Amino acid sequence: MSYLKHLKSAVIASAIAVGFALPAAADEQYFPLQSYRVGPYAAGGTGFFGGFIDYLNLINIRDGGVNGVKLTWSEGETQYEVEKGVEVYERLKNNPGVAAWNPLSVGIAYAMIDRITQDKVPLITVNHGRTDSTDGRVFPYVFPLLLNPYSETSGIVNYIAGKLGGQDKLKGKKIVVLYHGSPYGKETIPIYKLLADKYGFEVQQIEVPHPGNEQQSQWLEIRRAKPDYVVLRGWGVMNPVALKTAQKVGYPVDHIVGNVWSNSEEDVIPAGDAAKGYVAITTQASGEQYPVVQEIVKTVYGAGKGNLEDKKRIGSVYHNLGIVNGILNVEAIRIAQGKFGHRTLTGDEVRWGFEHLQLDAKRVEELGAKGLFHSINVTWKNHEGDGYVTFQQWDGAKWNVVSDWIAPDWALLRPIIEKSAAAYAAEKGIKPRTSEEAPVTTN
Amino acid sequence: MATPVRNTPLVTPERLGVLLLLIVAYGVIPVIGTGYLFDAILTPFLALSLAAVGLNILTGYAGQVSLGSAAFLAVGAFAAFNFNLRVPGLPFVVSIVLAGLTAAAIGIVFGLPSLRLRGFYLAVSTLAAQFFVQWALTKFSWFSNDNPSGVIDAPPLTLAGFAFTGPIGRYLFSLTIVVVITFAVTRLIRSQTGRNFVAVRDHETAARVIGVPVLGTKLVAFGISSFIIGVAGVLWAFAYLRTVETGGFNIDRSFQILFIIIIGGLASLRGAFLGAAFIVVFPLILSRTGAALFGGVFDSGVLEMSQRIGIGALIILFLILEPRGLSALVDRVWDWVRPRRAAALGGATPRSFFIRKLQPKGRT
Numbered sequence: 102m103s104y105l106k107h108l109k110s111a112v113i114a115s116a117i118a119v120g121f122a123l124p125a126a127a128d129e130q131y132f133p134l135q136s137y138r139v140g141p142y143a144a145g146g147t148g149f150f151g152g153f154i155d156y157l158n159l160i161n162i163r164d165g166g167v168n169g170v171k172l173t174w175s176e177g178e179t180q181y182e183v184e185k186g187v188e189v190y191e192r193l194k195n196n197p198g199v200a201a202w203n204p205l206s207v208g209i210a211y212a213m214i215d216r217i218t219q220d221k222v223p224l225i226t227v228n229h230g231r232t233d234s235t236d237g238r239v240f241p242y243v244f245p246l247l248l249n250p251y252s253e254t255s256g257i258v259n260y261i262a263g264k265l266g267g268q269d270k271l272k273g274k275k276i277v278v279l280y281h282g283s284p285y286g287k288e289t290i291p292i293y294k295l296l297a298d299k300y301g302f303e304v305q306q307i308e309v310p311h312p313g314n315e316q317q318s319q320w321l322e323i324r325r326a327k328p329d330y331v332v333l334r335g336w337g338v339m340n341p342v343a344l345k346t347a348q349k350v351g352y353p354v355d356h357i358v359g360n361v362w363s364n365s366e367e368d369v370i371p372a373g374d375a376a377k378g379y380v381a382i383t384t385q386a387s388g389e390q391y392p393v394v395q396e397i398v399k400t401v402y403g404a405g406k407g408n409l410e411d412k413k414r415i416g417s418v419y420h421n422l423g424i425v426n427g428i429l430n431v432e433a434i435r436i437a438q439g440k441f442g443h444r445t446l447t448g449d450e451v452r453w454g455f456e457h458l459q460l461d462a463k464r465v466e467e468l469g470a471k472g473l474f475h476s477i478n479v480t481w482k483n484h485e486g487d488g489y490v491t492f493q494q495w496d497g498a499k500w501n502v503v504s505d506w507i508a509p510d511w512a513l514l515r516p517i518i519e520k521s522a523a524a525y526a527a528e529k530g531i532k533p534r535t536s537e538e539a540p541v542t543t544n
Numbered sequence: 545m546a547t548p549v550r551n552t553p554l555v556t557p558e559r560l561g562v563l564l565l566l567i568v569a570y571g572v573i574p575v576i577g578t579g580y581l582f583d584a585i586l587t588p589f590l591a592l593s594l595a596a597v598g599l600n601i602l603t604g605y606a607g608q609v610s611l612g613s614a615a616f617l618a619v620g621a622f623a624a625f626n627f628n629l630r631v632p633g634l635p636f637v638v639s640i641v642l643a644g645l646t647a648a649a650i651g652i653v654f655g656l657p658s659l660r661l662r663g664f665y666l667a668v669s670t671l672a673a674q675f676f677v678q679w680a681l682t683k684f685s686w687f688s689n690d691n692p693s694g695v696i697d698a699p700p701l702t703l704a705g706f707a708f709t710g711p712i713g714r715y716l717f718s719l720t721i722v723v724v725i726t727f728a729v730t731r732l733i734r735s736q737t738g739r740n741f742v743a744v745r746d747h748e749t750a751a752r753v754i755g756v757p758v759l760g761t762k763l764v765a766f767g768i769s770s771f772i773i774g775v776a777g778v779l780w781a782f783a784y785l786r787t788v789e790t791g792g793f794n795i796d797r798s799f800q801i802l803f804i805i806i807i808g809g810l811a812s813l814r815g816a817f818l819g820a821a822f823i824v825v826f827p828l829i830l831s832r833t834g835a836a837l838f839g840g841v842f843d844s845g846v847l848e849m850s851q852r853i854g855i856g857a858l859i860i861l862f863l864i865l866e867p868r869g870l871s872a873l874v875d876r877v878w879d880w881v882r883p884r885r886a887a888a889l890g891g892a893t894p895r896s897f898f899i900r901k902l903q904p905k906g907r908t
Contacts, residue, residue, distance in 0.1 A: 138845025147845070178831070178848040183792055184588070187785055188828070191584035211695040212787040282682065283791055284695045308682070311791060529697070 128445050130167065130434055132157065132174040133193035135204040140180035141312035142337040144367035145419055149205055150176070151408040152423020153430075156393075158401045158408070160431055167434050168443040173198075183208040194220060198445040201225050201430055201455070207285035210243075218242050221542055222448030223433075223455050227426045228253075228361050228384055229285055232292075236522035237456065237484040238533035242448075244455050246429055247384045247477060247488030250288040251518065252509035253361050256382055256490040258296050259507065261330050261358060272301035277323050279343060280334040282310040285362070289334065295517065313339025320346040333381075334360045340368035341376070348375035355380065361490075365418035369495045377497040382490050385425045385474040387500045389416030392469030393424060418500070425474050432468070433458045441543065449542035456481045456537065475506045481537035487511060557878075569719055574712050582711035583784075589824045590718040591779040596804040596816035597722075597729055598772030603802070604811035605733060606765035607745025608658050609666060612673030613773055613801040615654075618793035619647040619677055620774025621781035622687050625788055628699055629689060636702050640721070640778050644771040650677070651770020658762045662748075674795055681790045688788070695789040698782040714783040721779060725772055726813060732768070733813075741765055742811075773801075807859065809869025818870035830854060 134153070137146035157172045166172055175196070177189030186209030190202070194216075201223040204210050210226045214234070217224045223242050226234070230245035248256075261276065262268040278293050280286035290306055297304040305326055307319050313335065320343075323331060331352065333343050340363045347357060359368070359381030366387070369376035389398065394416050401407050402415070414420055437446050437454025446454070458479040465471055475489035489506040526533050577586070599613050624643035627634060654673040658666050681687045688696050701708040701717050708717040732738050740761040743751035752758050781788040800823060808819025834847045866873045 139848045143845065178845065180848070183785060183787070183789065188584045188588075191580045195580070208695065208789060208791060211697075211789070212785055215697065215786060284789055311794075 128166075128170045128443075129173050129198050130170050130200045130445055130451075131196050131198045132172065132200055132430070133189075133196060133202060134174050134176045135179045135186050135189045135193075135202070135206070135209060136176045137179050137181045137206075139178065140182075141314075142181045145337060145362070145365070146181070146205065147409070148365065148367070148414060148417055148419025149423040149426070151414070152420040152425075153203065153427045154408040154423075155397045155401050155420075156424045156427025156431065158406050159393075159397050160427075162400050162404060162406070163396065167431055168438050170434075170438070170443060170445060172431070179204070179206065179209060181206050181208075183212050187212050190216065194222075199448055200434060200446070200451045201448070203227070203426060203430070205229075207231070207288065208283060211284055214240070214243060217448075220448065221452070223452045225426070225430065225455075227429065228422065229288075232288060233518050233521035233525060235483060235485040235518050236533075237481050238535070239522040239526045239531055240484065241481075241534060242452055244479065244484045246455075246458075246479070246484075246486055247425075247474070248361060248490060248509075249485045249518075251292045251514045252485065252488070252511065253382060253490070254289045254292045254296065255509040255514060256507055257332055257358055257360065258300070259510065260380075260382070260492055260504065262300070263504075265329075268300060274302045274330075275326065275328040276302055276304050276330045276332060277326055277328040278304060278306045278332045278334055279316075279319060279323070280306060280308055281313060281336045281339055281362075282308045283336070285336060286334055292514075292517070293332075299513075309335070309339055309343070312337060314342050316342055316346045320350045320352065323347075323352060324350045329356065331357045332360065333357055333363045335363040335368070339363075341371035344369065344372035344375045344379060348372075354378045358382070358492075364493065364500075366414070366500075367417070367419065374497070376495050378494065380492055380494045380503065381500075383418065383493055383500075384488050384490055385418070385421045386472060386491065386502060387416060387418045387421055387493070391416075391421075391471070391473040393428070393473065394421065396469060397424065421473060425470070428460075428468055428470060429458060429477065432460060441541075447542055453541050455479060456484075458486060481534070566723065569723075570716070574716065577712070577715075579711045582715040585825060585828065586715050587711075587718050587784045588780070589820055590715070590722045591776050591784055592801065592804060592824060593817045593820040594722050594725060594779060595773050595776035595801050596808065596820050597726055597813060598769045598776060599801050600805045600811065600813065600816050601729065601733070601741070601772065602765050602769035604805055604809075604815075605738065605745060606741035606762065606769075608655075608762060608765060609663065609802075610670040610673075610769070611667050611795070611798050611802065612654060612670040612677075614793040614795065614797035615673040615677035616647045616651055616770045616773040617777030617780055617797065618681060618790060619650050619770075620644060620777030621788045621793070622681055623647065623774065624778040624782065625696055625698070626687065626689075636699075640775055643778050644774045647774025647777070648767040648771040651766045651773075652763050655763050655766025655770075658766065659759050671795075674798055678790050678793065695787055698786045698788060701782060708783075718779045718783045721775065725775065729772070729813060737761070737764060745811075803859070807862065807869055809871030812869065812871040814874070815869050815871035818874065822870060826858075827851060827855060 134150055136150040137143060154174065157174060160167060161172055175193065177193055179186040179189055186204055186206060190213055199222050202213060202217060203225045204213065207229055210224060210230050213224055221242065223244055225244050225246055227246045228248045230249065232249045232251045234240040234243035234245055235249050262271050265271060265274065293304050293306060307322060309316055309319055333340065335343055344354060347354060354375060355378040357379055359379060361382050361384065364381030364383045369379060389395065398415060409415060409420065433454035434446065434451060436457050437450045440453065441450045456479060458477060460477050462476050465474065465476055477486040477488055479486035489508055491502055491506050492504040493500040494503045595613060595617060599610060602608050602610050620643045623646040624639045627639040627642045628636065654670060657669040661669055701714060708714050740756045743756045744758055744761050748758055785792065804819035804823050805816055807822055809815025830851045831847065834851060838847065
C-alpha cells in the first residue's frame with residue numbers, strides 16, 4: 102500500500118501548503134480574475150472587470166501601488182460557467198500573494214466557498230452572492246460587499262411602497278418578480294415571500310431560463326396576472342428582451358423596477374424606446390463626472406492602458422461598479438497594511454482588512470468617489486457593510502438619479518440571515534466565531 | 545476474424561497496455577502530479593470518460609442515439625445528494641449505487657419510446673428527458689433541500705471511514721470507480737447481452753428473426769447506460785465541482801458527451817477515454833498556449849473566441865479524415881508501428897481485436 106503512504110504525505114503536504122500561503126516574490130499583491138468577456142454575459146463582464154483593472158492600473162501608475170506594493174493580476178475566461186470558473190480557480194490559486202477573488206458569478210462563488218475557506222483567501226461578491234454569507238461569524242472569508250440580495254429586495258420593496266404612498270399601501274397589491282434561472286436569480290425567492298407576508302402584498306415569482314432571450318410566455322402570464330409592479334431580476338441579455346417584450350404585451354415600463362443587475366446601459370440601450378422611463382436600483386451612480394473616474398480617464402486612458410475597448414462605456418454602470426469594487430479591494434489592502442506592515446499580505450491578512458473596511462462619507466470623498474457610492478461599514482460580524490442604494494431612471498439617453506440614498510431595512514433582515522447562516526453552520530459542522538480576535542495567518 | 549475470443553492468450557498487447565496505464569494512474573501520477581492536474585484536469589476527465597462509457601453502451605453498442613445524457617448526470621448527482629442527506633448513516637458508496645439505480649430507473653422510463661421510435665425521432669424524444677429532469681429539479685426545491693439558490697454543497701467523499709479530502713484523494717476515488725465500472729463494461733459487452741446490443745444496432749429485424757429480445761435489450765441498454773451516467777454525475781458533482789446545481793447539466797453537456805463518443809470512436813471503450821481527454825484537455829492546452837503567446841496582445845475574450853473557432857475547425861477536419869474516431873487513429877498508428885510484433889502475440893493483430901469488438905461473432 103505504498104501509494105496510500107504517498108497519498109497521506111501528499112494530503113499533509115497540501116494541508117501545509119494551504120495553511121501557510123506561499124510568500125510572494127517582490128512586494129506585489131496579486132488579483133486572480135475569473136473574468137468573462139465572451140458569452141451571453143460579456144457586457145457585464147467586460148464593464149466590471151474593465152473598471153476593476155482600470156482602478157488597479159490607476160493605483161499603480163499614480164501612486165506606485167499601495168504604499169509601494171505593486172498590484173498585479175491575470176485573467177482567466179469563465180464565460181460565467183461554474184465548471185470553467187473552478188478550472189481558472191485551480192489554475193490561478195498558486196500564484197504568490199493572492200489578495201482576493203472576485204468571480205462576479207453566484208454559481209462560481211458557491212463552488213468556491215469551501216475552497217477559499219480552506220485556502221484562507223477572501224471571496225468578494227460585490228452586490229450579489231450568497232446572502233447568509235453576510236454573517237461573518239459563519240463565513241469568515243466571504244464578503245457580499247455593499248448590497249446583499251436581501252438588502253436589495255428590501256430596498257426595492259421600500260421603493261415601491263414609497264411610490265404607492267407608504268408601506269401600509271402595499272396591502273392587497275400584486276408584485277411579479279421575473280427572475281433569471283440561475284443561482285443568482287433564485288437567491289431572493291424566500292425573501293420576497295417573507296416580505297409579501299409581512300406587508301400583505303401578493304407576490305408571484307416567474308423564472309426565465311438562462312440566458313433569457315425568449316420570454317413571450319412569461320410576459321403573457323404577467324399580462325394575465327395584471328400586477329401593480331414587476332420586479333426585473335435579470336442578467337445580461339434577459340433584460341433588454343424583458344423590456345421589449347413588456348412593450349409588446351402592453352405592460353407599462355414605468356411599473357417595472359430593475360434590480361441591481363438589471364440597471365446598466367447595456368440593459369436599456371438595446372431595448373430602445375421600450376426602456377424609456379424604466380427605473381432600476383443601484384449602489385453606484387453612473388456617469389464620468391466623479392473625480393476618480395476623471396483621473397482614470399486622464400491617467401490610465403491617457404497612458405493608453407485603459408481596459409475598455411469602447412471609450413463610450415467609461416462611466417457606465419458596470420464600469421463604475423468595477424471601479425467601486427477596485428476601491429473596496431484596494432482600501433481593504435491599505436487598511437490591512439496599516440496593521441501588518443507595507444508588504445505583500447497573506448490572504449488571511451487581507452481578510453482582516455476587509456473586516457475593517459470602514460469608509461465613511463469623508464473618506465469616500467478623499468478617494469474621489471463622492472456621489473459615486475455612499476459609504477461602507479464592514480465588521481467581522483457584518484460582511485455586507487450596510488451599503489446604501491439609490492434609484493435611477495432611464496430617459497432614453499442616460500440614467501438620472503430619482504431618489505436619495507436609501508438604507509435597506511437591515512434590522513428586519515439580520516435575524517433571517519443569522520438563521521440561515523446558523524443552519525449552514527450546523528450542516529457543515531462550523532463553529533461560529535464568537536469574537537473578532539481569531540488568529541490571523543501571516544507569513 | 546475466425547479467431548474465437550476464448551483462444552486469446554492471457555497476455556495481449558492490449559492487456560499489457562491497460563496494466564501499464566493502471567500502474568501509471570495509481571502509482572506514478574499521484575506522486576508527480578500537482579493539485580491543478582488533479583482538480584482541474586484529471587477528475588473532470590474521469591467523470592466525463594465514465595459518462596461517455598455509459599453513453600457509448602447506448603449509442604455506440606446498442607445504436608440508440610440519446611441527447612439526454614446530462615439529465616442522467618443530474619439525476620445521479622441529485623439522487624446521491626438526497627440519499628446521503630436523508631438516510632443518516634448510509635455509506636457514501638451505497639449512495640452512489642442507489643444514485644446509479646435511480647438514474648437507471650429514470651433512464652428506462654425515458655427509454656420506453658425507443659420501442660417505437662428510431663434514429664432522429666428517438667434522439668428528439670430523449671430531449672424530453674433533458675428538459676423534464678432539469679425542469680423538475682429546478683421546480684421542486686425539495687431536491688436541493690430547499691436551498692434558495694438551488695445550489696447545494698457536496699458532502700466530503702468517504703469510503704469506510706476514510707475521507708478523500710485532498711485533490712489526490714478525490715482523484716483516486718474517481719479513478720477507482722471508473723476502473724471498476726469500465727472493467728465491468730468490458731465483461732458486459734462480450735457477454736450475450738453485449739452481443740444482443742450489437743445485433744439490435746446492426747439490424748433490428750434480423751436480430752428479432754434470430755431470437756434476440758429486441759425490446760428488452762433496448763431497455764437494458766437504457767438502464768445500464770443511465771446507471772453509469774448517473775454514477776458519472778456523482779463524480780462530476782461531488783469529486784470535481786463539489787457543488788451541485790442544475791445549470792451545469794444543460795443540453796450543452798449532453799452534446800459534449802455525445803461529441804466525446806463521436807470523436808473518440810463509437811462502440812469503443814478506449815474511444816470514450818480518448819474523446820474525453822480531447823474535449824477536456826485540448827481547450828485547456830489551447831487556452832494556455834494562446835495566453836502565453838498572445839496574452840499581451842489580445843484580451844482573454846478574443847483568445848477564447850479564436851479557440852472556439854480552432855476547436856470547431858479541428859473537429860470537422862478530424863471527422864473527415866478519420867470518421868471512426870481517435871480510437872481508430874490510435875489503431876492505425878499501432879499497426880504502423882508494430883505490425884509484426886502484434887501478429888506474433890497470439891496471431892490476432894490489434895486491428896482485428898478492435899473489429900472483433902465491433903462485430904462479435906459469439907452467437908453464430
